[in-house]
Amino acid sequence: MSNSKTIVPEKIVKFESMIDQANTISILMHANPDGDTMGSALALYNVLVKTGKTIHVISTNHFADFYRFLPGTNKIRVFDADNKEVNKKIIASDLVFCMDFNASHRTGSLEDTLNKVKSPKILIDHHLLPDEDFFDLLFSEPGKSSTSELLFEILMLSKYKDMIDKDVATDIFVGIVTDTGSFSHSCNDPATFETSGKLIRYGLNVKEINDMIYNNSSEERLRLLGYAISEKLVTFPEYRAAYFSLSREEMKRFKERPGFTEGVVNYGLAIKGVDFAALFTEKEGLVKISFRSKANLNVNRFARDHFNGGGHVNAAGGRSLLSLDDTLKKLDSLLPLLQSDYYD
Numbered sequence: 001m002s003n004s005k006t007i008v009p010e011k012i013v014k015f016e017s018m019i020d021q022a023n024t025i026s027i028l029m030h031a032n033p034d035g036d037t038m039g040s041a042l043a044l045y046n047v048l049v050k051t052g053k054t055i056h057v058i059s060t061n062h063f064a065d066f067y068r069f070l071p072g073t074n075k076i077r078v079f080d081a082d083n084k085e086v087n088k089k090i091i092a093s094d095l096v097f098c099m100d101f102n103a104s105h106r107t108g109s110l111e112d113t114l115n116k117v118k119s120p121k122i123l124i125d126h127h128l129l130p131d132e133d134f135f136d137l138l139f140s141e142p143g144k145s146s147t148s149e150l151l152f153e154i155l156m157l158s159k160y161k162d163m164i165d166k167d168v169a170t171d172i173f174v175g176i177v178t179d180t181g182s183f184s185h186s187c188n189d190p191a192t193f194e195t196s197g198k199l200i201r202y203g204l205n206v207k208e209i210n211d212m213i214y215n216n217s218s219e220e221r222l223r224l225l226g227y228a229i230s231e232k233l234v235t236f237p238e239y240r241a242a243y244f245s246l247s248r249e250e251m252k253r254f255k256e257r258p259g260f261t262e263g264v265v266n267y268g269l270a271i272k273g274v275d276f277a278a279l280f281t282e283k284e285g286l287v288k289i290s291f292r293s294k295a296n297l298n299v300n301r302f303a304r305d306h307f308n309g310g311g312h313v314n315a316a317g318g319r320s321l322l323s324l325d326d327t328l329k330k331l332d333s334l335l336p337l338l339q340s341d342y343y344d
């Protein structure tokens with residue numbers, strides 16, 4: 001996790017001139033927003049709003065309660081809550097930013113709107129294999145811990161450097177903290193820690209931020225985690241694999257809210273000898289899957305090959321249109337392939 005391509009000065013010039021030429025700008029996140037797509041989108045919002053332009057910051061669907069403290073969340077417009085109005089705002093924008101996703105389908109129900117955008121689109125992202133032709137300017141660096149870290153570097157090289165303040169720094173810091181699992185993966189590049197140090201200098205309180213993200217669950221969310229670990233974890237030592245599944249009925253029983261299962265999948269990897277962990281959650285009409293892995297087991301490829309998904313080498317997602325039971329059977333039948341085909 002290092003060796004990011006340097007951001008060439010011409011790209012920064014283009015970034016600045018595309019913003020200069022726009023009066024109205026939309027900043028989009030991926031669906032089911034996590035800390036990095038929210039942190040990077042809100043940081044960019046908090047910078048660009050200082051230019052006096054009209055800036056919209058948009059999420060496809062509702063975000064987790066524990067991200068509410070991020071500066072700027074009160075400005076987020078939720079597409080699923082008001083799709084006509086938000087659709088109009090995006091289509092009428094002179095410039096669209098796509099934060100922390102590599103292809104338009106990652107915006108879920110917003111995809112059709114995004115595909116209709118005629119104005120230029122700028123990608124800022126760290127996922128593998130971006131849909132290059134879709135964007136007019138790409139900052140795509142899979143070596144970066146997070147889109148938020150990448151955004152900080154872009155801003156520091158640009159004329160917006162002096163517009164970074166404590167709010168912007170908080171948003172960016174949250175993106176880095178959440179995408180690295182609190183500095184435990186995807187952060188072997190010293191630059192991630194150097195950037196974090198610079199951010200703390202804006203006056204951040206690391207303990208307070210950590211408490212807001214990780215010690216702020218509803219009781220039901222913690223109980224669901226306990227239930228998943230004690231009742232729903234299946235292990236396959238012969239395949240170095242473990243997975244959890246949660247049905248709609250179970251999610252309902254624990255009073256599911258957005259972001260409820262974030263982090264659950266990681267507990268599968270906590271087991272000694274497990275290299276592959278998955279979480280299957282049953283949604284309306286589909287099963288959402290999270291994959292995590294250790295070392296050189298490539299779950300990005302596994303998700304792409306078998307579950308319509310992708311992401312990073314050690315953290316990916318996907319979906320299945322089969323029933324939950326049939327999806328689990330499919331996974332069971334694929335487990336032997338992990339050993340033969342997916343260790344890079």
Ligand code: 5GP
Nearest residue numbers: 290291308309310311312315316317318319
């Ligand atoms: P999570 O399991 O936290 O939802 O996602 C893990 C990683 O995989 C994230 O980087 C996310 O952007 C990516 N990801 C999640 N779901 C999908 C999906 O359906 N398709 C693709 N291409 N990537 C996904």
Ligand code: MN
Nearest residue numbers: 036100147179
């Ligand atoms: Mn990210």
